[in-house]
Amino acid sequence: MKKASNQFNHIYEELSPEAIPWNSLELPASISSLIESGRIRPCRAIDIACGLGNYSRILTKLGFDMTGVDFSEVAIAKARQLAEKEELSIQFHIVDLCQELELNMPPFDFAFDYELLHHIFPKHRELYANNVAKLLKTGAYYLSVAFSEEDNCFDGKGKYRKTPLGTELYFSNTDEIEKLFSPLFTIIDLKIIDLIGKIGNHKAVYALMRKYKA
Numbered sequence: 001m002k003k004a005s006n007q008f009n010h011i012y013e014e015l016s017p018e019a020i021p022w023n024s025l026e027l028p029a030s031i032s033s034l035i036e037s038g039r040i041r042p043c044r045a046i047d048i049a050c051g052l053g054n055y056s057r058i059l060t061k062l063g064f065d066m067t068g069v070d071f072s073e074v075a076i077a078k079a080r081q082l083a084e085k086e087e088l089s090i091q092f093h094i095v096d097l098c099q100e101l102e103l104n105m106p107p108f109d110f111a112f113d114y115e116l117l118h119h120i121f122p123k124h125r126e127l128y129a130n131n132v133a134k135l136l137k138t139g140a141y142y143l144s145v146a147f148s149e150e151d152n153c154f155d156g157k158g159k160y161r162k163t164p165l166g167t168e169l170y171f172s173n174t175d176e177i178e179k180l181f182s183p184l185f186t187i188i189d190l191k192i193i194d195l196i197g198k199i200g201n202h203k204a205v206y207a208l209m210r211k212y213k214a
Contacts, residue, residue, distance in 0.1 A: 004119070005071045005096065011165060012052075012074040021165070021198050022115050023051060027058045030145050030193065030206055031112060035062065039141070043109035046135055049116040053079030053092060060088045067105065069095035097131040098124040107137040115195075115204075117146030117177075118169040125180055133184040136211045142185060144207045148192050149173050151203040164199075177207050185209035 017023050034040040042063030047056045050068030052075060060066045060083075068090060070076050076092050083090045095101070098120060111132060120128055136142060147153075149171040154161040161169050174190050181187060189208040194201060 005073075007167060008072040009074040012072055012078060017052060020051075021163075023054065024198075025054055027055055028114055028145070028195075030143065031055065031114065034141075034143065034208070040110055044106070045110040045112075046105075046108045048097065048111060048113040048132065049119075050079060050092065051075050053082055053090065055112075055114070056090050056092075057083060057086060057088055060090055064110075067091040067093070067108070069093050069097070071096040071098075098128050100127070101131055101134075103131065103134050105135065108135050108140060109137060110141045110143075111136055112143040112145075114143075114145050115147070117144055118171060119167070121170050122176075129180055129184055133211055138211055140211050142209045142211065144177070144181070144209075145193070145195075145204050146177075147171050148203040148205045150192060153197075153200045153202055172205050174205055177205050181207060181209055184211065186212045 011020060044065045045059060045067070047053070047059070047066060047068040050056050050070050053068045056066040056068040056079070068079055070079070071094065073094050076094050079092045083092070132142060147169060149159060151171060154163055154169065159171055161171065163169060174192065178187060178190060187207060187209050189206065191206050193204050193206045195204045
């Protein structure tokens, strides 16, 4: 994934935060609704592919003990600076969850990856899912939200599609997501949702799960 990390380093170096399509200063509704309902309470949580750490900062202010990980060292450096500016205590680490890892972190109660999985191609997904499971306590919640093949953006057809930034994405369906995660997690809610984006709206696969294996 070195080529991909270099590509994202370039994006984070060259584009303003406002120009990065996935960079948002608002907590996604799919996460905030879990908190508002009481299903997810302040706990030890990990923001996977945290980018500039916006969601980690918001959740820290809500009482969460946050860790953010990303494979872009540029994103992590900027995330640390932004957290320090707001005097927030957040752990940020450069981590590629598509590689074999010794994850020396205490286990988490909640993990989420928001608009990440469509950047991970099928050949890397099983290892990714296993690494996520290693991060979590038994019974911990995990939320994954990624573009659905029903999405009409980026030419609106095909499993693999190019974005205006030059990144290539893989668009999933609910059956794929269930097959990927069900060996490791109990799937609580699996559905297609609408996402409002900066340059267009999207259809996404929403998967809320709990880890059931030690």
